[in-house]
Amino acid sequence: MSESKLPSSGPLEKEGVVAELARTARTQEVADESGHVLRTNKATIRFGGLVAVNELDMSVRPGEIYGLIGPNGAGKTTIFNLLTGVYKPTSGDIHFRGRRVDGLRPYEIARRGVSRTFQNIRLFPGMTVLENVLTACHLHSRQNLFDAVLRTPRYARDEREHREFCMELLDIFGLARFRDEGGTSLPYGNQRRLEIVRALATRPRLLLLDEPAAGMNPSEQDGLLNLIRQIRDRFDLTILLVEHNMKVVMGVCERIQVVDYGKSIALGLPHEIRNDPKVIEAYLGD
């Protein structure tokens, strides 16, 4: 139950990290002229004869928790991979904060403020909990190779600042005590949390969560819902969530888009989606 709950007091005072993350995220400033953070325009990707994503239009507003749902194999993760640059759309385009990002490499998109977690957790196996998070500070690192080789004061300062930042962040998520343990040796729920911490350490403006509830039991899922809401509120982020678990999606998302066979079949508020005949058909079959 308490598996994924942010402590409501105490670490809340850790204004340092929260303030810094929020400063980079600042939801009002991230919107483009149409008032969206992320927009896709007829994004399509074909793998041979298979159209995995078909003319998908989506638009995410700043500060919202946006759900992307659909039955297994609907193309949700493929959409994520399009948004994060793992795949390049066959046609159509993707805009993040008013600038085209389709065709950019994943690290370039990450640099613009999109961070993600993975459906099947991808922590760095050979690293400790702290190192996993430190690695994600790369984008904000001010040391270069020569600072590192010569151990300059700039290197020392940079390392110390990142270490403090990461420890505060880990502390907020209740993972500080595991800092020297192997990331992948943590229990499953904590690995998921650590992956979220790692994604946050890049100081993103948009956080993409790929099936965060996968493999969780109902009470863990409740904890996760709280966690996602609190991350958005405290870090001032926009969150895009891919999920096929209806309960999670209905519980936390403010707007939901449903995809099936790579096509968008519905878009609306949770209660609208719940009663949409097309959605029911997609999930239950005819």
Add this chain to the structure above:
Amino acid sequence: MPGFAKRIVGAVVVVLAIIVVNAMLSAEGLFGFGVPRYWAHVLMLAGINVILAVSLNLINGFTGQFSIGHAGFMAIGAYASAYLTVYHGQAWERSLSGAVGETLAGVVVFLLAILVGAVVAGLAGLVVGVPSLRLRGDYLAIVTLGFAEIIRIVILNMEVVGGATGFTVPGETNFLWVGAFAVITILVVHNIVRSDTGRALISIREDELAAEAMGINSTRYKVLSFVVGSMFAGIAGALFGHYTRFLSTADFTFIRSFEIIIMIVLGGMGSITGSVLGAVVITVLPELLRLLPSVGGFNFADLRLVIYSALLILIMLTRPQGVLGEREFGFNWLRRAQKRPEGDEAVGAGAGVPIAGRPAPTGGGESGEDAVKGVENR
């Protein structure tokens, strides 16, 4: 600042050690106490192999790219620096010695030659790395192997560096040079690995896709590690050439590349001290085999490669991660045992957040007890 003082002391100790060893290796010995000529030779080669192994470990062990062409970069460094000392060395020394004295002039010119060897090898690493590091695993291995052979054949046909007859090089290298550069290599690789750059390299090895998602330009960092690794291979080559005084392309075949790989696989990919250990063992082992008596015309030294293979198979079966794995041997290792209990101080920081799904230490104990009870009940 105690850390600073400790470093100064460490540096002084290392410098003194190199000077003492160098004196013992020289013909006169240190106060009449010297190392036999033969073992002095082995020690020099071990030092050069340490540079090669530690630098290859940056590419293969830490970045996870499988390069098997390290001998090629070594050859480039060896020939480039030798070209400089052979054709320009004396002239430069003469013009410099008026200003700084003869000894120092020699040192400056040789240092320059080594650095040129490093830079040329690094550039070659860049030229090979940029296109080929997009390839993964086996393909990269084949490209690097092919490149090393191409280098060797090209040098074999360059008359200016002796071609097939070999290249006679002035002897400049002593243990001061080898020891110093071995220490520099270890320090540089150590400092890179424990930095933002190093974390980027290791994250590419561990999960390239996740590394990219964290904003790490994987191609750039792979090329970086390749170039740095090649530069140190070039330095090793320069030292090697000016030590043996004769360069022949036969010194830089793929067999040498494999030897370096055996060193790091044996010592542990991703462990600097492991590479040092591997380099020393692989250099000394064949010499020890030579000491064994031949049994009925059957010579152990001739079985060098067979014994390497057997050793590798044995390591792969019993300890696939190498002797040290990814760990480093050091004083911290010895200290860790005492340090453990106070490691729990961090618990306070995360207090107030109940962590489910993680069995508390007492819980583990209880289940252990249950197991014992179960046995008793039976």
